[in-house]
Amino acid sequence: MADRIRLAVVGCGDVAFRTYLPSLEQLGDVSCVTATCDLDSGRARSAAELSGKWSGDVRSYTDVGACLKSGDFDGLVNLTPGPSHPRVTHEALAAGVHVFSEKPLANSIPEAQALIELAKEKGRLLLCAPATTVTNRWLLVERLVKSGELGLPTLITGQHSSMGPAGWRGYTGDPEPFYSPEVGPILDLGVYLLHAMTSLFGPALKVSASGTIAIPQRRVLSQGAARRVIEVRTFDHVLLQLEFPNGMAQLTTSFAVAASRAPAIEVHCTEGSVSVGQGGWFDPDASVDVYKRDEDNEHAEGWRVETPSTPGAVDNLIGMGPAHFVACLRDEEEPVLTAEHACHVLEIALRAKESAAAGRALTLETTF
Ligand SMILES: NC(=O)c1ccc[n+]([C@@H]2O[C@H](COP(=O)([O-])OP(=O)(O)OC[C@H]3O[C@@H](n4cnc5c(N)ncnc54)[C@H](O)[C@@H]3O)[C@@H](O)[C@H]2O)c1
The missing domain is CATH 3.40.50.720 (NAD(P)-binding Rossmann-like Domain)
Structure with a gap:
């Protein structure tokens, strides 16, 4: 070998x-x-x-x-x-x-x-990372949307929230850096969906956000720092809106949500919608729900389930990152998880924090 x-x-x-x-x-x-x-x-x-x-x-x-x-x-x-x-x-x-x-x-x-x-x-x-956009599941969403079957995409909504690593009993690392101004829920969780949103709509033009510290002190449940109490030093609830040349997006991301059954991400098009559930979010090959509307035939309208046809090289979303890296180094794939794309998403996250503090929308400068 x-x-x-x-x-x-x-x-x-x-x-x-x-x-x-x-x-x-x-x-x-x-x-x-x-x-x-x-x-x-x-x-x-x-x-x-x-x-x-x-x-x-x-x-x-x-x-x-x-x-x-x-x-x-x-x-x-x-x-x-x-x-x-x-x-x-x-x-x-x-x-x-x-x-x-x-x-x-x-x-x-x-x-x-x-x-x-x-x-x-x-x-x-x-x-x-994150490897959202190289999973078979997301590639299926992109194919469905780009096929035109559902009309034109106009709006993407997403939610990625949890209590963060302090509330994750099985976590073995130190949760404190995640609640510091350098990280927070946008950079830890929101980025999975921001990569997905920008992979479909391209670079965003403007971001506006609001944020709050909902639970200022956290009892740490994880093994990495058990029994400590940490101060939350960044917004733990963030609501964010993006404007694109041809569409809009909205994201809720939080370290102060105990549980949710909202979909992870939905792409709404003029003739239908694609819904990606939170269940199986880290399964790169999980199915998605597709709704097709038909103004001429109400019996043709409704939901169906689509599943990626071929399984990926590894069985979790995070592992698809190194899988893609290795495939690129072997000249088997073209780079998708580019640093330019990550830089644009980083700008969205950083400007969102500024926007939340300033109370107004901010223009984005980077592109990919
Ligand atoms: N834990 C998860 O499930 C998860 C999921 C997705 C992404 N991530 C990301 O992975 C990264 C690591 O997260 P983690 O949860 O494993 O954190 P962690 O704290 O458990 O592990 C980080 C490790 O890096 C080591 N380290 C720190 N500075 C170093 C240096 N200069 N040189 C060598 N080693 C160094 C630490 O000793 C520690 O063992 C973070 O960016 C996190 O956002 C974590």
Whole structure:
């Protein structure tokens, strides 16, 4: 298997063990892990031991610089906490390594643009989560909408909410950074839907948002910091509206919603609608509901269920990110999860926070 893409996994925390390593195991025919790195040597070693089962020899590191010096891999998967993403990604690109970064790409637009420039200068691939738009489920939605069967898309509505990692009993990482101004629900959850919305409508022109801190102090239920109480330092409810050249979108995203049965995302067209449920949201191959209206024949109107015909390479949405990264490095797919797209979504998220504070709509400048 000499032609397998060799990867370094940097940041061996919750998402690495929960999702990335199991997904990379499913990609064992086309990629392998050759290095793991975490500030915590025990976690780096555990990740190396686990991935060694399908990868062969895996070395573990506690310092990204030392890991990069080994030169033992083609691509690096950046799974450090959000605020550390740009520093780790910059170091890897500067060393000539392709990067797949968890979201967000960076903490600011200039920082994101500098990474995009560096990737170009070095001729390296820079891709970014979330992987919503490469799932078979979303590709099916895009096909249905673009086929014209439902008329023209005019409005997309979405909701992605939870209590956030502090309320997630099974979470093993530190939930505190998620409630800081650097993250919050838009950058952690809302981005899944913002990528979907902008993949259909293209770059947005304007954002307006409002936000509030609904539950200012959180009792932490997760294993990563059990029994602590943390302060919420960013809006935990955010309502956001987007204007596009040919459409509108509305998003509710929150870390203060106990449960919801609202659909994750719905695309409304002049002749029908597509509804994507929250149930199975992380299943990349789950079905969608389609409503077709017919002004001439009411008996022809109604809902039907559509299911993607071929299953994806891995069985969860998050794992589709590294699957796409590996496929791009093997020249089997064209890059979809581009850093330019992630930069535009980052601008929406950052400007939404500004808009909520300023109480007015703001114009967006980036494009992809
Ligand atoms: N946990 C999930 O289910 C989930 C899902 C989707 C996306 N994500 C994203 O994945 C990223 C990581 O989240 P997580 O939940 O795994 O967090 P986590 O806190 O559990 O893990 C992060 C790990 O990175 C390590 N780390 C920090 N700085 C480092 C550095 N400079 N070099 C090497 N290691 C470093 C930490 O020691 C820790 O083990 C975040 O961006 C998060 O938004 C997480």
